Amino acid sequence: MKSLTLIIVSLSIHFVHAQKFTTEKSLIVFYSDASIEDIKAExxxxxxxxxxxxxxxxxxxxxxxxxxEKSLMKEHFNEKYLESEKYPKSTFQGRVEGYQSTLKGQQPVTAIGKLTIHGVTRDVEISGTLEWRDNKIVANSSFKVRLEDYKIKVPQLLWQNIAEEVEVTIDFTYKPL
Amino acid sequence: MKYLFLILIVCSNDVYAQDDLLNELEQHEAATKDYVTSAFKSTRLVNGQTMETKHKGELEFIFAHRFGAINEGAYELFGLDQAYVRLGLEYGITDRLGVGFGRNSVDKTMDGYIRYKVLAQTKQGMPVTMTAFANAAIRTSPKKEDATFDITLEDRMSYTTQVLIARKFSQALSLQLMPTWVHKNTVDTSIENNDQLALGLGGRLKLSRSIALTSEYYYRFQVPDSNPYFNSLGFGIDIETGGHVFQLVLTNSRGLTERAFITETTGEFFDGDIHMGFNVTRTFQVRRQR
Known part of the structure; x- marks a missing residue:
């Protein structure tokens, strides 16, 4: 009996786990508002x-x-700030809370989890919205990242003033996997 | 007890699923070519070229300066009383193809060149970056009326072809090999040949994110005994500040075109014929990305 329950439970879990969605379109924008030059990347x-x-x-x-916009910015971003050869990816893994998949229209949600940038992992809580459109899901969020929190150092020699906080905006469309 | 079991399973499954999700993502990610970038800070190593090309739409202004030799003493303020200048521009037609021109006060030489990145180092496969470089230079000195023979435009021309092969071994260390062929239309055959081969070796050692040490040496092959010139040797410090790169150098060469520094270096470095100098580059984005 016990084993039967186990099987049913694990089967049902696997079944539930099949409700996966993956990116159809993705856009992440970061924006640094600084005195000399605003810097934006997509x-x-x-x-x-x-x-x-x-x-x-x-x-x-x-x-x-x-x-x-400028190739040199990209080069500096990769080589000096994010050190992308050492840390090629940023990741987030966690859980979205406060949504109902049956609801129409945008609903406010919170994502709680671990954000890794520049090799530094921090626990974060990010608010955003989810919206079910037919068989697709649209996720939007905007949040701030403090460079210091992720040990991103701005070289003293650099004339370009980089803001201490950059704004990150995400706009994802998901389709069933 | 049974419930505890269930809770355990559900929890463990959840944790498992979370790791799974990132792993699953990785499997979906397309295997893109991961290019190794920024082996050198500039298109110049010390006097000579690096395999770096400008990005598409970038215009680089190069202002290079070599003072006189340090061993000229206090009378010449250790060379600072004299100055040899090259003003130049380089433009990136594509990320791999660049053109440039400039004028050097040594022999009043004008040069034009083209470079193309044939191979680009990647993290996974390609071990080196290889750029082909070719230039043509006109030596406009001496004036026709001052020349010892009836000098023509052809006599004034020289051509250099180089293959620049570099590998960025780590964040800090990059090395470059420069097989070089210099052809001069007219030479004094008692001291040199029209075609001259050389092999350059250079490198960069990064000290911090913005400062690096550089070095460069050109060895010439089959040099006649009567040849009065020396192999070119140079050391430099690269300092990068935003759109500028400052390169402070010490070298036994005065000239900044390939003909002049590879085949006609007049100073012996270890006798103190050392020229202080600098290259300052400023990069402008002429055509916007996107």
Missing amino acids: NHQSMSIFDTSTGQIAFSIPIKEFQF
Whole structure:
């Protein structure tokens, strides 16, 4: 009897786990508002998986895919700030809370989990919105990242003033996996 | 007891699932080519070229300066009374193809060149970056009326072809090999040949995120005994500040075109014929990305 329960439970868990969604379109923008020069970059190459049955979510963001207006900014971003050869990816893994998959329209949600940037992992709580559209899900969020928190150092010699906090905006569309 | 069991299973499954999700992501990620970038800070190592190319739409202004030799003593303020200048521009047509031109006050030489990155080092497969470089230079000194023979435009021309092969071994260390062929249309055959081969060796050692030491040496092959020139040797410090790269150098060469420093270096480094100098580059984004 006990083993039967186990089997049923684990089967049902596996079944529930099949409710996975993956990225169809992704956009991550970061924006640094500084006195000399505003710096903005866009990344369309991020990947994410969202398991609606458990709320588990994971993001993987290739650092080298951030596109800047100036090539030199991109080079400095990769070489000096994010050290992308050492830390090629940023990741987030955690859980989205406070959503109902039956609800129409945008609903406010919170993602709680671990954000890794520049090799430093921190526990974060990020608020955003989810919206079910037909068989797709649209996720939006905007939050601030303090460079110091992730040991991103701005070289003293640099004339470009980089803001201590950068704004990160995400806009993902998910489709069933 | 039974419930505890269930809770355990559910929990462990959840934790497992979380790790799974990132792993699953990795499997979905396309295997992109991961290029190794920034082996050198600039398109110049000390006097000569690096395999770096400008990015598409970037215009680089290069202002290079070599003072006189340090061993000229206090009378010449250790060389600072004299100055040899090269002003140059380089433009990135694509991320791999660049063109440039400049004028050097040594022999009043004008040069134009083209470079193309044939191979680019990647993390997974390609071990080196290889750039082909070719230039043509016109030596406009001496004036026609001052020349000892009836000098023509052809006599004034020289051509350099180089293959620049570099590997970035680590964040700190990059090395480069430069097989070089210099052709001069007209030479004094009692001291040199029209075609001259050389092999350059250079490198960079990064001290911090913005400061690096550089060095470069060109060995010439089959040099006649009567040849009065020396092999070019140089050391430098690269300092990068935003859009500028400052390169402070010590070298036995005065000239900044390949003909001048590879085949006509007049100073013997270890006798103190050392020229202080600098290269300052400023990069402008002429055409915006996107």
